Amino acid sequence: MATDSLPYARERRIAELAVQRAAILTEAVYTSKIKGTLTKDDKSPVTLADFGAQALVLAALHASFPDDKIFGEEDSSDLRSNPELSGMVFKAITDALNSGARGSGESAELGTVTSEKDMMDYIDLGIHDNSAKGRVWALDPIDGTKGYLRGGQYAIALGLLVDGVVQVGVVGCPHLSAEEGGEEGVVVSAVRGQGAVVKQLSADLEAVASPKKLWMNQVSSTTEASFCEGVEAGHSSHDVQAKIAAELGISKPSVRMDSQAKYVAISMGQGEVYLRLPVKLDYEEKLWDHAAGSIIVQESGGVVVDMYGETVDFTTGRTFKNNKGFISAPISIADDVMKVIKPIAIEAYGKWARSSL
Ligand SMILES: Nc1ncnc2c1ncn2[C@@H]1O[C@H](COP(=O)(O)O)[C@@H](OP(=O)(O)O)[C@H]1O
Ligand SMILES: [Mg+2]
Ligand SMILES: [Mg+2]
Numbered sequence: 001m002a003t004d005s006l007p008y009a010r011e012r013r014i015a016e017l018a019v020q021r022a023a024i025l026t027e028a029v030y031t032s033k034i035k036g037t038l039t040k041d042d043k044s045p046v047t048l049a050d051f052g053a054q055a056l057v058l059a060a061l062h063a064s065f066p067d068d069k070i071f072g073e074e075d076s077s078d079l080r081s082n083p084e085l086s087g088m089v090f091k092a093i094t095d096a097l098n099s100g101a102r103g104s105g106e107s108a109e110l111g112t113v114t115s116e117k118d119m120m121d122y123i124d125l126g127i128h129d130n131s132a133k134g135r136v137w138a139l140d141p142i143d144g145t146k147g148y149l150r151g152g153q154y155a156i157a158l159g160l161l162v163d164g165v166v167q168v169g170v171v172g173c174p175h176l177s178a179e180e181g182g183e184e185g186v187v188v189s190a191v192r193g194q195g196a197v198v199k200q201l202s203a204d205l206e207a208v209a210s211p212k213k214l215w216m217n218q219v220s221s222t223t224e225a226s227f228c229e230g231v232e233a234g235h236s237s238h239d240v241q242a243k244i245a246a247e248l249g250i251s252k253p254s255v256r257m258d259s260q261a262k263y264v265a266i267s268m269g270q271g272e273v274y275l276r277l278p279v280k281l282d283y284e285e286k287l288w289d290h291a292a293g294s295i296i297v298q299e300s301g302g303v304v305v306d307m308y309g310e311t312v313d314f315t316t317g318r319t320f321k322n323n324k325g326f327i328s329a330p331i332s333i334a335d336d337v338m339k340v341i342k343p344i345a346i347e348a349y350g351k352w353a354r355s356s357l
């Protein structure tokens, strides 16, 4: 029986279990032929698994933390106008809950989804928009949907903010291994001040007595580093990133990977620097794309700042209004990395001012 004695132990435990449960659904849909893909208003894709995973995780948060507010990436409007898709999502949820896989099955702490109406109501618990005050969860039910559809990496990412500061982060990566050649499927979690750990996604998560602690490669020079970046050229500027890498003296080619698996990979020592420079300055990064991943890097001995070296400000609602470009690096080289990046960012994008200053 879990004791939940440390601060945020219960939040971490429930978040891990909710992510594990959602991953049963996303993996089942991943291996099936029908993904129910739609294109959202911003031209990005969403699948039936994004909706299903959001319903399952928010049902769990509602059951365990009914007073907390939630930011969820998706909403139910596409399902309410599309009964066929809604039925498919509900079937995927029922199948996942009845799958017999580790983490499925009845649990009072994780709640349940008993009807399509229930499902849509849970999905719509994610509409909150004030991140500055109180307890707010940020969920990305599938981060890297394009990667998910391509057969690449994806993540289920859940963070908890308290008064605008991320305190807990859990990221499940069904296609990432903790070690080369190791079993695919990890769930990484972090609590501020308590470090980050990794478990197998297939494990009995509550029974893992001493999960492996994460610590980034504290390389002594940027020339020893390798860097990762997104696969999608529309999500970050591969050109600016290549220029930065050259200035840092990084000779190894970049590792391209979708989703917050990048944050997780560098936390596990698979690469050191994560570069995410904007393609266009008018894009506002989403809170759920960074909340969970960033605390995992910080708790693994890393630094996460924006491309001007500024602290990331999580208080501005569903999108970041005070930061552009996200950079992660181990503490050992973070200052050297930022010395190189800041002038390149100013040259490429100008001196962008924080909106609230
Ligand atoms: N123009 C853009 N610039 C930066 N990020 C973008 C973007 N358009 C979409 N994204 C975000 O990039 C995320 C995926 O990141 P990556 O490219 O590292 O895999 C997407 O998450 P979702 O897949 O959850 O929608 C989406 O929120
Ligand atoms: Mg999306
Ligand atoms: Mg995302």
Ligand SMILES: [Mg+2]
Binding pocket: 050, 073, 140, 141, 142, 143, 144, 145
């Ligand atoms: Mg998403």
